[in-house]
Amino acid sequence: MPxxxxxxxxxxxxxxxxxxxxAxxxxxxxxxxxxxxKIAVVISEIPKSRWSEADVLATDPAFPTLSRRMSYEKDPT
Structure with a gap:
């Protein structure tokens, strides 16, 4: 069962x-x-205040840019 x-x-x-x-x-x-x-699909929704990528909260206005950084030392390019 998927x-x-x-x-x-x-x-x-x-x-x-x-x-x-x-879909x-x-x-x-x-x-x-x-x-x-036999196919079950579940969507788990997370508030942006509980989501981070690259140590940046999704609520941060700069999230689209900062979440692409590869290290703490330099900005994403």
């Missing part, structure tokens, strides 16, 4: 979540042949 977990930022867009789960279910079915009633 069990897919998607971890993403918290969103209030239920329609987008439904589209995502449907993932179809992709798993097409790729594996698993019956639909």
């Amino acid at each position: 069990f897919v977990t998607i971890t993403t930022w918290k969103s209030d867009d239920d329609t987008a979540a439904e589209r995502l789960m449907s 993932v279910t179809r992709a798993v079915h097409d790729a594996t042949g698993a019956p639909l009633d």
Whole structure:
């Protein structure tokens, strides 16, 4: 039984979540042949205040740039 977990930022867009789960279910079915009633998809939503990349909180206005840094010593290029 395929069990897919998607971890993403918290969103209030239920329609987008439904589209995502449907698309993932179809992709798993097409790729594996698993019956639909054996495919589970779960979306785990994390608030931006509890998400960091490269030691930068997702709530930081500079997150798109700073989260790409490779070390503490230099800015991302």
